[in-house]
């Protein structure tokens with residue numbers, strides 16, 4: 001049965017929302033299409049208080065949650081500066097962020113308003129990066145296809161924006177329910193397979209395999225749990241999780257723009273920007289960030305949809321409680 005849902009009101013642009021857009025665009029500037037997606041996630045998440053103890057499952061390098069919590073980096077910092085092995089990315093479609101240097105230390109201009117008690121991820125290098133933010137009390141390497149190493153009822157708030165990366169999704173959801181305290185909140189941001197309607201996949205016959213390979217860089221293959229809204233809700237019910245609220249916050253227009261994005265040329269852009277003098281990089285970055293703050297402002301709104309017919313949402317935020 002489809003759960004009843006509440007669609008979120010759309011925030012209007014305020015000085016604080018523009019400042020927030022800038023913080024995200026500054027960190028993710030060379031992938032503007034990811035920057036606006038992160039803002040959409042953070043805006044949706046803002047309606048949920050992160051009551052302690054809280055956990056960020058699949059926290060990655062922690063930059064998203066740090067920014068979401070109101071943290072600010074010096075403008076010189078971004079997630080691309082620490083990227084090294086770009087050749088592997090070209091040949092193997094490897095995760096270029098899966099690496100950390102001993103001296104990695106993001107310059108923090110403002111501490112976040114609150115801290116996260118715990119973060120987990122399967123990649124040790126990302127956890128090492130997250131640890132340098134001083135934002136998580138505890139970080140643990142954990143594959144979410146396996147049992148989570150926490151007591152029953154351990155957390156008041158459980159957040160995850162990477163559920164669809166896990167193949168054993170039912171077992172993972174049951175574990176999430178187990179570690180959530182009675183009265184606690186689970187917030188899952190999940191992609192929907194409607195996203196495929198907004199890629200060039202449906203034009204494979206015309207564009208060919210090679211073209212789609214260049215454009216896609218293996219993205220969809222990293223999301224084994226991708227499914228439609230009804231299937232997510234069936235997974236939740238089967239895991240004993242009750243839907244308290246569901247918000248659609250990414251439209252087909254967002255997905256279409258994201259699909260084109262700068263993905264194919266990102267390795268060259270990163271290499272260029274990491275090869276030039278720091279002074280010049282800073283200058284280019286400043287102009288780039290200014291431009292994209294304006295260009296992306298409409299796309300940082302959850303209801304932006306330029307198609308004539310309303311499109312299916314491609315990402316949802318679910319607030320869930322464990323059934324006891």
Ligand SMILES: C[S@@+](CC[C@H](N)C(=O)[O-])C[C@H]1O[C@@H](n2cnc3c(N)ncnc32)[C@H](O)[C@@H]1O
Nearest residue numbers: 058059060064121122123142143144145162165
């Ligand atoms: C798109 S990233 C999101 C990271 C972070 N939450 C953020 O918003 O920046 C997906 C994350 O899921 C992690 N991941 C993928 N498979 C995983 C698994 N089986 N167990 C735990 N983490 C996993 C990846 O290492 C990566 O950090």
